[in-house]
Amino acid sequence: MKTNRLYPRIKSNINIEKLFGGNGSKAITSYPVRVVYARTGRREAEKPVQLLFSVSKRFFKRAVKRNRIKRQMREAVRLNLREILQPLPPADDTTLLVAFIWIADREYATAEVTKRIVKALARLAANLNETEAEIPQTEQSDVVAESSMQSATGK
Helix, strand or coil: CCCCCCCCCCCHCCCHHHHCCCCCEEEEECEEEEEEEEEEEEECCCCCCCEEEEEEECCCCHHHHHHHHHHHHHHHHHHHHHHCCCCCCCCCCEEEEEEECHHHHCCCCCHHHHHHHHHHHHHHHHHHHHHHHHHHHHHHHHHHHHHHHHHHHHH
């Protein structure tokens, strides 16, 4: 069955454990949505970005309401994910795992959900840009430190 999804969903228990296990995962809250994200090594045949949408049964007993909120979140992400994550440099060997978790106990209008998800995605892109910018700096400082150590030892 061919699907027309922007990005595949997180289905692997291994990836879900990496995302919620606390090892290197970070969170952003833009009420009523909490975004938890983590970078992990890419396994064979995995896409560069995988998404998960969650609405608690605790607040919404009826599946109809949970499914409506998930549809609202999916549509907001579908419309805005490309333009926000597009400026990010591609990381060929990593997968970005992103979970959108509904933390409110009531429903919101679609326009409000979209506005909050756009805000959360912008903060996510900014955080990812910061971490991408930090990695080359530390690698450069390691190279400079190694070269200075080699020159000091005479190698």
